[in-house]
Amino acid sequence: MFAFSLMMIGPFLGSQFVLDESAQFGNVAGLRTVTSADVQILPNLQNFDLYVSFDPQGLEKGVFDDTVSLSIFQRQKASYSGLYSIYNTSSDKSLEVNLELSDVMDIKQGSFAMVALALRTGNAVSLSADAQQGDTVITIDPVHMIVKDSDVLIGQDKVRVVAVSTEGRLVVTPLSKDYAKGTEVVYSPIMVSDTKIVIPTTSSVMIAPGESVFVDAFVWGVDSLVKQDQFVTVPLSITVKEVTP
DSSP, rough: OOOOOOEOOOOOOSOEEEEOOOOOOOOOTTTEOOEEEEEEEEEETTOOOEEEEEEOEETTTOOOEEEEEEOOTTTTEEEEEEEEEEEEESSSEEEEEEEEEOOOOOTTTTTTEEEEEEEEEOOBBBBBOOOTTTTTTEOSSSSSSOOOOOOOEEEEEEEEEEEEEETSEEEEEEEEOOBBBTEEESOEEEEEEESEHHHHHHHHOEEEETTTEEEEEEEEEEEEEEEEEOOEEEEEEEEEEEEEO
8 A cells, every 4th residue: 555645755857746635840930840959858767766657759850759657646636846857958049848748648537637747947836825716816926937818727727817917916717616825826737637638738938048947747636546556648749849030
């Protein structure tokens, strides 16, 4: 039996593991193919060896494909922070990064409620004050990457951002539940429920030379999950393009 209330594994390339109980690439105008000389994509093999398996295929024509399997835990949310680290190693190129599902995902009902994967620059963003069901204004960390007209995930609640203030306040579509201070706010994630793919791709994130972006993943295990060694397998593509004037 695998049982514990909270587990954290130390940081690696901006990463941590927390267990909490509570399209085809082509030649497009303004975009150029990226090679391994321009970008470094690192699966987090050090921290997640007991909970995650990777099968990276390498970077080809600007696309890094991997089949990643994430552990599922009964009645718990598993947060895989810094699952991948993506570095712009070029000297003069601006890179556009996004995530997408590369294939049909095998969804096994009765194991997870939701899976989400997202890109993140800087620190993770969370609620800085409690939020109530029906609220349309939430307060988050003032430094973030969230923009107007994007989707964010609060718990398992997908909401639309209507407006963004400079003081860390977001105007959003109404929340369906109450959420405590500290609940993660995830920007524009891939979302898969136990019955269907809700959103198959993320919004793009720009990184300048020397900058980096991280991939975070979240899995909510269902109450009825019996076996403790279950995984959800995600066919993931990380697409990187050079943006030119």
